[in-house]
Amino acid sequence: MNIKTKLLFGIGMLAGMIILLVTLSVVNLQILTATDPDSPTAGPGLQRALIWISIVGGFCVLVGLGLLIWLPKSIERPIKELTNGIMEIANRNYEKRLNLKGNEEFNDVAESFNRMAERLAEYRSSTLADILSTKKYLEAIVNSINEPIIGLNTNREILFINDEALGILNLKRENVIRQSAEELALKNDLLRRLIRELVSPDEKKEPLKIYADNKESYFQVRYIPIRYVETGESSAKSIGDVILLKNITEFKELDSAKTTFISTISHELKTPISAIMMSLQLFEDKRIGNLNEEQEQLSRSIKENSERLLNITGELLNMTQVEAGKLQLMPKITKPIELINYAINANRVQAEKFGCQIEVEYPEKISKLFVDSEKIAWVITNLLSNAIRYSKENSRVIIGAKQENNIVEIYVQDFGKGIDPRYHKSIFDRYFRVPGTKVQGSGLGLSISKDFVEAHNGTLTVESELGKGSKFIIRFNVG
16 A cells, blocks of 8 residues: 555545534434433433444544554655664664555655665675775885885874885784884884874984994985865865875985085195295295285285185085084174174275275163174174175175174175065075175085074074165074
8 A cells, every 4th residue: 555545535534524523413413303302212312322422533533543553664664774874874874675565656766766775786896896906906006115114194093104114113913004103112212203293394404324234324304294175175284294204315324425525625725825824925925025016915815715716615615514413612802892803803904905995883781692603703704704705895784783682683784786576595505605696605605604693593684676785694592
């Protein structure tokens, strides 16, 4: 019996009972009206009529209640089974089947549902095989990578790891897959360092030194966040991270060899340069006679180039000290004005040559510094030298110091051409020179200056605009 038939049957039954009840009531009223109330048979007849009305009325009530209970349940049951079946499919139970025989409409729905579930089960089987095949393919790709690589989910569980990473971590694959990297790191120093860098990145990005294969190896660590956009979503969410270690041992060895070579050459060059300077000094001695104009010009040229070569070799030696990690600081309490005066005296001849006027700005009260005065004086001297060389003739340069709270600043300002904002960071790179610069230089001075200042936990920055000059600022915390 289908739903339409059930509804029609229920409505018909209720209508028939209502009609029957009304008819009996009318008949009873007619009987009561037609019967003489004084007749001796009126009492029993009336009682019989009331009994029949009560019986029929009670039967109608019972049938109505039965229909009220049976009819909704007969419709609700297949709907509930269909809903439960849909929930099972939503929970990926593709083996669920419906049996709703006896309901024509729901029987068709059940057959369609069963066909859908069967096809989903077949699709799942084929998709699962494809997923397993793809998983093995991806594992083969990961293991074929020569660089160590580790994949983590958002809970820091290891999803994949290649043989190279297992080798340097000294771990076994069966002991790490789907395991918490943070728990494994408790017994593994290298993994602990990698996880720590992932949580709190180090801005310096120093290479990772690892002892593996009976030798020291160096790795540059990269942390690659993995993001995914779900269907229907517009923003990406994080689903994990990949840790990639690039082996830079070969480059590190070449860089070390380069540093050693430059250090050796620079050191060896200082001896003949010093000899040239000594010979030049003897050559200019008035006691052996005066020089003619051509000889004086040649002497000045030899002196300028020798001093320039001596400065370059000094810069190269300083650079090799920084690169080799052999920079030794000998800090002592120093007044900022002492450093400024040293730089002015060192650049006095150059300032006179260019007709440059040096102005000093210095407050009445300023804290003393605890620094390696020789190296910081070298930095300020280099900054003042650059300011003079990049200024126009008969220009002025300001050198000074000031203090704000616990920060002491020493600055050098010129009013020359200025530096394009695009190169404000690049000028502190080694061997970098601003395109179009005509002033000679090695491109090492600012790089070494920055290294010296940062070795004292200070900062060296630049403020510059084209056509308005440049201002280099050294900041130290004296708190």
